[in-house]
Amino acid sequence: MGRRSLSLMTLGLMLLGLLSGGSGARAETLVVCPQGCPFSSIQDAINRASPGDTILIQAGTYAENLTIAKQGLTLRGKLPPG
Numbered sequence: 139m140g141r142r143s144l145s146l147m148t149l150g151l152m153l154l155g156l157l158s159g160g161s162g163a164r165a166e167t168l169v170v171c172p173q174g175c176p177f178s179s180i181q182d183a184i185n186r187a188s189p190g191d192t193i194l195i196q197a198g199t200y201a202e203n204l205t206i207a208k209q210g211l212t213l214r215g216k217l218p219p220g
Contacts, residue, residue: 163188171196180204180213187211 168183168191169175177183180200183193189210197218 163190165190165192167192167194169194169196170200172198172200184208184211 166188168177168187170177170180170183170193172178175196177186179202180193180195181202181204184204184206187193187208189208191210192212192214195213195215197216
């Protein structure tokens with residue numbers, strides 16, 4: 139196999155990897171609520187989240203000072219029923 143063919147094959151495989159999503163990581167939705175959810179602290183959910191993730195904050199009172207030191211997060215609040 140010639141050098142040119144090998145280079146083109148390598149380039150093709152690299153492009154295929156990039157187009158197929160690379161690592162395969164998927165965005166998650168992390169749910170926060172005062173009791174009974176995976177997270178009871180908004181900051182804990184922020185710390186656990188990765189870029190592209192959504193943090194869904196259920197109705198409740200959260201006495202926290204938040205630090206968001208990463209990009210690509212979406213925080214959404216959910217109103218109580220009624």
